[in-house]
Amino acid sequence: MLTAIVTAAAAASFGSAIVATDAAVLRASPRDSAPQQAQLWQGEVLEVRGERLDYLQVWDHARERGGYVRASQVRRTALTAGEAPDLLAILRFLREAPGAESLGIGVAAAWLQAAPAEVVRGAAGAEVLEILGSFAERLAQRASAGAGHGRQQALSAHMEVASRYGVKFASYEREGKVRICYDGEAFRRVLAGAATPEQKARAALALTQPECVDPALTPAKRRAVNEWRAQVLDRVETTSLPPYVKNRVAMRRAAVWSTVAYEQARFGEIAQAPAERALAELASVQRSELAEEDQAAWNDAVIRVNASRWAAVPAVAPVRDARPVVITQAGQPGETCVLLVDAKHDAANPLARRCTYGLVWPQSASLNREGNALTLAVQAMEAWRELWVFRRKGREWTLDVLPPASLQPETGYAEFAGWVPGGQQVLVAREARAEGRWRRSFEVVSLESLVTQRQSNEAGALGPFQRWSDPGWKRMSVSVR
Structure with missing residues (x-):
C-alpha cells in the first residue's frame, strides 16, 4: 500500500496540488464560465504545470486530462522535507474532522513523500500511519452505514480516491447488510514500527x-484468522496504557480467546487453556474505568465468553447408575448425537436421543434431585449457546430447547x-443481542x-435465585456481574 501512495504523490513531484474540497471543478480554461472537464474530489492529487489569474494549470493523471482549477480550492505542495511539519499539522487537524477522510489520505500520501526516510521510520512515521489507518477505517464505516441520496455520490468518490492511493477495502455481507472493511495495512505497519503502546493498542483493536x-471462510481458515487475531492482541503491552484503553484490549482479548x-473444541481438541484465558481477560476489566461508549463491547465480550465457558471445565466420564445420565456418540459427518441413558436403558435403547451439528458440552449436564429433569448446554455457534431440557412425563422423556432469545440470533x-x-x-439465565437489541x-x-x-434483570431480585442458585453456576458463570 505505501508504495502505491508514494507513487501517486511522486507523479506530481514537479509541483503538486491536493484538492481540498468537493466543490472543485476542472475547467477547460481559467474562467468560471469555461466548460467543465471533470468534478474533482477532496484528496485527489494534481500535477501543477502553471498559473494563470487565480487558477492553476494542472494535469490530472487519474483521468489523463489537463485543465484549470481555482487556486483557493487546492493546497499546493512541493513535497520537500521542509513542508513535512506543516503537512503533519494538517493531518492532526483532519483526524478529528468527519467527512475529510479522503483529503486526509491525500495529505498523508504527501507527507510520506516529503518526509526524510529516517523520519518516516521513526515516531512521526508511526503517528502518520496510525492517522492514515484511522482515515481508511472511518471511511469504511461511513460506507457501511450508507449515505443519503445527495451524499452517496461523494462517498463513492471518496472511496475511489482512497483506492487510487493503494488503500484497499473488502466488503462482506452479513444478515442482508453489507459491511465495508479496511484491509489494515497501515495498522500492521504501526505494530511493526516505532509506535507507542497506545498507538499499537489502537492498531491491534x-x-x-x-x-x-x-x-x-472455511472453518480451518477462520480458525487461522482468529488465532492470528489473538496473536496480534498479545503483542500489545498494556502496562502503561490508560485504564479505558487497557479495558478495550482486555475485552477484545476475552472475545477472541473465547472464539x-x-x-479448538470444534476440531476435537482440548480447549481448556483458551477458555481460561478468555475468563481471565474478562475478569481483568476494571468496571469503574469502562467508558460509556464501550458498554456494548463489554456486554458482547461477556456473552461470547459465557457462551464458551464450559470449555474451561474438564470433561469427565459419566457415572452409570440408576439415575439418567448423558452420553454422546458420533452421528452423520459433523454431527454429535446426545443420548439419555440409565441402568435399564443403554445407547441402543436410550430414554431420549437427539443429534446436532452444534457443540455439546457433556460436563454441563445437571440432573435435578427428583430425577425428572436434566439440562445440557449445547453451543450452536461461537457466540450462541442453547439450553436443552430433558423432562420426564410419565414413563417417557421429552427434549425441548430454550434459546437465548426468540428473535433473529x-x-x-x-x-x-x-x-x-x-x-x-x-432457574434459567439468559442474555442475548438480537436484531440490534440487548x-x-x-x-x-x-x-x-x-x-x-x-x-x-437482576438475579438478586428473585427469591428462588437467592435460595436455590446452583453453586457451580454462581462460581463459573459471568452472567452475574
Missing part, C-alpha cells in the same frame, strides 16, 4: 474487529442456574410448560 472477519476455545446464551426443590421449576434476564421457568413464571 482496529485489526481484530469481529465484523471484519470474512463470514465465507479460539470454541474452534446474533449472540447470546441460555443457561441452567439452579433447581427449585419439588421438581416443578428450573437483553439480560433471570427467570423461574415451569418444567411442566417451560413458560417463564417470574423474571427480572
